[in-house]
Structures are given as C-alpha cells and as structure tokens.
Amino acid sequence: MNVRASTSARRRGGGNALHERPIGRGLDSFRAYWKYKYLTLLFLPAAIYYVVFHYVPIYGVLIAFKNYKFSLGILGSPWVGLDHFRDLFASGGIWPVFRNTVIISFYKLVFGFPAPIAFAILLNEIRLAVFKKAVQTISYFPHFLSWVVLGGLAMQFLSPSIGPVNIVLQAFGLQPIYFLADAGWFRSVLVATDIWKELGWGTIVYLAAITGVNPELHEAATVDGANRYHRIRFITLPAMAPVITIMLIFAIGRLINDDFDQVFNLYNPAVMEVGDVLSTYTYRMGLVNMEYSFATAVGLFKNVIAFALVLTANAAAKKFSEYGLW
Template sequence: MKAATAAAAPAVRTGRRRNRHWLVRYWDLYLMMVPALLFLVVFKYAPMYGVVIAFKDYNLIQGVFGSRWVGLQYFRELFAFDEFPQVIRNTLAISLMKLIVGFPAPIVLALLLNELRLNKFKRSVQTVTYLPHFISWVVIGGIAVDVLSPSSGIVNKAIQAFGFEPIFFLSSEKLFRWILVFSDTWKEVGWGAIIYLAALLGINDELFQAATVDGAGRMRQIWHISLPSIRSTIIVLLLLRIGHLLDAGFEQVLVMYNTTVYDVADIIDTYVFRVGLGTMQFGLTTAAGLFKSVIGCVLLVLANTLARRMGEDGVY
C-alpha cells in the first residue's frame, strides 16, 4: 500500500504542474472566461437560494430565511386549482406548435441563404430576417393589434374587399394559438438561422465539388451533404428547445391575449402572474417556477439520453 502511494505521488505532482503550465500558457483565454463566469455566478447561481421561497410563507419584512416553513403547501395549492390542468394543456399545446413550426424554419432559411450567390442580396436578406429579434414583444403586440383589427386592420380590409365579413383574429379561440406561433416564428427565424449558417460555412467545399462531378443537383447536395453536416448542431439545439418545453412565451402571451381566449391561451406563466403575483403570493409563483424547472430538467436529461443512444453527442 505504501509503495503504491509513493508511486502515485509523482504522477499527482506531474498532473498539477501540467495544469499550471496550461494556466500560464493560455492565461489570456482563461481571463476572457472571467466575465462569463461572473455573469453565471451573479445572475444564475446566486439567485438560486431564493427557491426556498416555494417552501416558506414568505414575508417581505422577515426575509427569505426568517419566513416560516410551510413545506409542500404551495405545490398542493397549485395542483388543486381547477384551471391548472387546462393551463398545463395550453402550455404544452402552444410549445409543441412552436416547436413543430418554429424549429425547422431557421434550418430552411439557413439552407436557402446558403444557396444564394449574390453576397449583397444574401447579407440584405439576412439582416432583414434577424432584425425582428431585437423588437420588443410590446411593439410586436401593438403591430398585431393594428394589422389584425376587425375595423381598421389591413388584413380585414382585404377580407372585406373580397366581400367577406371581418374576422376577430385576436378574440378567436381557433386562430389565436396560430397567431402566437407564426408571430414567434417570424420574430426568431432570422436569429436562429445565424447558428445554422455558421455550421454550413464549416462544410468542406470539396464535398460539393465532388457531388457536382458525380451529377448531383442542388437538392441532392442539400439532402446528402448540407443536412448531415449540420445534424449535430440541429440535435443540440433541439435538445435545448425540449428543455424549455414549458416556456411557451410569457411576454408574448401576456401582451397579445385577452379574457376571451383564456381557455386556449392562458399558460403557466400568465396564470401564475395573475393568480400569484396579483395577490402577492410569492411562494405560489416560486413553486410554479420550480415545477417548470424540474420538468424541463427531466425532459432535457431524457432527450439527451435518447440522442446519445442514437449515436449523437448530445449536450453533455
């Protein structure tokens, strides 16, 4: 035993010297990591202590640690609400619709932009498509109200010009979810395409040249070269999207919905905002947030495990 310990000691010292060597050699790269690490610690990890509010009768004067413990009371109250099952269904329905429509859209846009040969036109289209990402949902909600207004909206003006009755888009339970989906896709499609464009630029041009020599057209090159080359990027982004399946877009829904579409548009975040924060029930809102986080973590782990079993790298 002593001999083994003595033999292992030099190896440990060698490993430590090697680590110090890497720190000294790449000190500038590690220094660049410091702001990002500080951001994660200060804004992501440090506030996590507040999760205990979900298990306490939180009082602003007594503070987080001075408030009385109530155990799982708020979780029982949350699941006991008559509207909560409907809220869960709405959240999943809207998230899945956004996933089905909104996730492939950036991939298609990136593939189309990658096929453009006029660089000026390509850059112009890329700029126009990702600019909506920087527009607030408050502004987009106002635009949607003006465009879809039954009395003065341009869409209903066109409908009336063909002799049909105006449609109350934002008050229709059948149409409201689709308005959320397509407005979200329009806002984020250009921003998401940037990642796929970067992945497409990393493909070796010799693969396309060889495919051209073999007589493959552009569609065959996209299907057999471009898509397989960015498959790992698609898988990683899909896994991250699945982890946020219960995030159906709080700000978007809050700005655009109204009482007539609560049955199809009221999601977890907006429901908790109305019921919890509206009555200053901080413990209830924290319990709902913790519930979402746990479910999202479970979904991410399951999806990542499935991806790794299928031969992909996954997120971790």
Template sequence: MKLAHNILTMAKRNKTDSLKLKNTEFYKYWKYRHLTILILPTLLYFAIFAYGPMYGLQIAFKDYKFMDGILGSEWVGFEHFNYLFQLDSFWEVFRNTIVISLYKFIFGFPAPIIFALLLNELRNVLFKRFVQTVSYFPHFVSWVILAGIFTQFFSPSIGPINILLKGMGLEPIYFLADTHWFRTVLVSTDVWKDLGWGTIIYLAALAGINPELYESARVDGANRFQRVMNITLPSMYPVITIMAVLSIGKLIMDDFDQVFNLYNPAVYSVGDVASTYIYRQGLVDLQYSFATAVGLFKNAISLAMVLIANTIARKLSGNENSLW
C-alpha cells in the same frame, strides 16, 4: 558519483512534477489567463442573475411573509405543491404551455434550417446579405413594440387582413380575442421574429463544410437537391441534434414577453401560460410562495426534458452529437 546520481534523480523528479503541473486544468487556465478574463463578465452575470436568485427557491417550501423575511418565514413543506396539483386552473395553464410550445417546436425548429439551406443556395452575394439583414432585424425589436404593430395589423376594423376579408364579403376576425386563432397568431409571430436569428448557427455549420465534397458530387453527376440531401444535411446533423436537445428542454419554458403583450382575458383559456400565471399569482395577487412553487415545478420539468432528450441523442448518435 552518489551526489551526481542524487542531483540527476532530483532533476528528473522536478521535471516530472513540472509536467504533471502543466497537465492540470489550473495551469491551463493560468497560461491563458488573459483569455480567461474575457469570460469573467459572463460568469458574473450568471452568478448574480441566475444562481444567486436560487437562494429564494426555499420560499416554495415556506409560508412566506414579507415582514418575516425568507429565513424567518415558517416551513410548510410541500403544502403549496399539493394545493397546486389540485387546481384545475393550473392544469389548464400547464396544458396551454405544452401545446403552444409544441406548436412552436414543430413549426419553428425546422424553419431556420430550411431558411439557412435556401440562403446557402443563393449565388448573388449582395442579395443574400440583404435577405439576411432583413430577416435578422425582427429579433432585435422588443415584443412591446411588435405587440402594438400586430394589434393594428390584426385589428378587425383597420387591419389589412380583415380589410381584405371584408372586400371578399367575409366577416372580419378579431384574431387576438378569438380562441380559435390566438394560438396561431402566437406561433406564426414567434417563428417570424426568430427565423433569421436562428439561421446564424446553421449558416456557421454550412460554412464549415469542405467545398471539395460538393465538387466531387458535382463531378459524379449529383444535382443540387442530391447534394443538399447527401452532403449538406448530414454535415449539419450534429448541430441540428444539439439544437433539438436544447429546444426540447424549452418546451415548458414559454415566452412571457410575447404572451403578456398579446393576450387578454378573452383568450385565457387557450393563451394563459405558466409564466403569465406565475406573474399574476406572484406580483398581482402577492402569493409569493405559491408562485415560486409553480416556477420551481416548471423548471424541474424543463431540466428533466433536457436530460431525457440528451440521453436519447447520445444513445442514437453517440457522445459527439450530445451536450455531454
């Protein structure tokens, strides 16, 4: 009897240990290892190109010399940051970055939401697909190509807008060299380029809405606008909140490709942003340590914005509508 009791006890213990093992994260990853392998290329990409280069951030705290290398260069602490904060040119660049990013957020963030709502209301499937395809296409075109197109489009001599202005008896405008118009060009072209691509997430959110909700609202006499305001938008709210948090975190992260290919010295005062400033300081003037300090400061501000925005979203709407 004692032997049987011991065997039964050991069996129960083994079963308990087995259940504990199955509840571990490692077991879950091992069970679905074939699916886990699919994410390895993405993990390797971020490990090599995102986390690996972080080793070089120490350059911001050193007097980096190419011949001495990163480890052999002399530590100078926060000397580059102290110098950075004393430069008027840096604060001008910082202001330009914030202003341009705010304009892009104000006009660019709601644009895909509105466009997704409009596409959702289309009943002609073929026309809807055609509009989606046309709106997605600019996202896949490089800013190098688009910059050439926009340079011709906004040209004061052969651009269609200025030809129209001349026909109306008005003076032509050199949009890409006019400090009053350059930011408008940056914001409008950025919204146009990413409008269709940004709608993908919102269209996916719209596809998950229960059709019975619309049927019930229609039976109750709700018109199309009322259904959008009381069913569609509230159902999209979690996705909108998460995208807003991510967008706020990007307020300091400007688009280097766009600005670099469109700006010129005539509009530096309103168009020079952090990434182009880092490029000139680091790769043109070879001030590697100073450029790294600027980049580290910019990323620190971006991280702080994400944390603050996520905290506010969690306080206002709960954990289900925040990133973590």
C-alpha cells in the same frame, strides 16, 4: 530490468496509475488555462454574469418551502414544507394553464424549429451577396424589438377593420377574422409571430455550421453529377446534424416554458381559456395576488419538468445518434 518491470506493471493497469490520471488531467487543464490566460480573462465576464444572475438567485427557491412574509425576509419566514406543492396539485387552476403551455410550446417546436434550418439552407444557396445580406438584416431585425413593439404591430396588422390581412380577406369576399379575440386563432397567432420574430436570429448557428463544410465536397459532388438538392441532402444536412441535435435538445427542454412577454402583450380575456400559460399564471399569483410562495412553487415545478425533459432528450439523442450535450 527494473525499468522494464515498472513499465510492464503500468501496462498491466496498476491501481496507482488509474488514480494518477485525473490529477494529471487537472494539472494539464490548469496549465492550459494559464497558458491562455488572456482568453480566460475574456471568459470571466460571462462566468460572473451566470454566477450572479443565474446561480445566486437559486437561493430564492427557499420561498417555495416557506410561508414567505416580506417583512420577515426569506430566512425569517416560517417553514411550511411541501404545503404549497400540495395546494398546487390539488387546485384545479394549474392544469388548464399547464395544458395550454404544453400545446403552444409543442406547436412552436413542430413549426418553429424547422423554420430557421430551412431558412439557413435557402440563404446559403443565394449567390448574390448584396441580396443575401439584405435578407439577413431584414430577417434579424425583429429579434431586437421588444414584444411591446411587435405586439402593437401584430394588433395593427391583424385588426379586423384596418389590418392588411383582413382587408385582403374582404377583397376576396370573406368575413374579417378577429385573430386576437378568437380562441380558435389565438394559438396560431402566437406561433406565427414567434417564428416571425426569431426566424432570422435562429439561422445564425445553422449558417455557421454550413460555412464549416469543406467546399471541396460540393465540388466533388458536382463533378459526380449531383444536383443542388442532392448536395443539400447528402452534404449540407449531415454537416448540420450535430448542431440540429443540440438545438433540438434545448427546444425540447423549453416545451414546458413559454414566452411571457409575447403572451402578456397579445392575450386578453376573450382568449384566456386557450392563451393563459404558466408564466402568466405565475405573474398573477405572485405579483397581482401577492402569493409569493405559491408562485415560486409553480416556477420550481416548471423548472424541474424542464430539467427532466433535457435529460430525457439528451439520453434519446445519445441512444439514436452520436451527438448530445454530454
């Protein structure tokens, strides 16, 4: 009877049982880490990297709230509170670069985000293994080159005098275009070169999701008369949906960010009006003008917006689908 009574009490949801569950879960997690201790050791270098290079530098955020002097250090510099943020919002210089950042990032999201998805699907449909590996290798290669190299290649390719693009345009009787010095074309160049650099590398995650599909599903669909388009639409894309959702959340979080290396190596005074972004503005204010506190305030402002975008995108994804970051 005592055993039955205690069992029934636990089933009725006694308060103590609820408090004991997290402890049990914690012990189970610890046992799991200890059981797979060698895998945990493999994970430690990555954890140490993020702690040292991503979490410890957060200490430097204090500069945004101080009148930072290099000779005094971070702790010795006087506090100024929110003065730098007031100057940031009061000055007119931040809003043009903020607008340029959002516009360029939005173009990259619209045109650059679907590109690796479509490319991964096309690669998956290639049956000749040698050709498939060759295409993958060629498409991955630009990712491993710096923007110093790729920027030089882009300048040569788009040169109005010797660039192949303008040579083709002149062959059709058209006037050469100064792509990198024309404000109307510069944003398009940024989007196109970004897709060129990251297209192949971005397909890796999506190809991994595709290879996880059970081949029997495709075989059964083929027996039922489904063509290749139907199999992509009703089997491949639904299998990719969780990965696409997570990558989209990350992409939306990067709307306020930009690729400093790309813009810095491609822009020039002729396109500053449409090409100057937050990272180049921060570079000029912090390293050129040596206004370290103001530049830190700009960076913190940008990161807060990025974090808010990630939270919003994740909430929207959870509302309209069953997938999300947490």
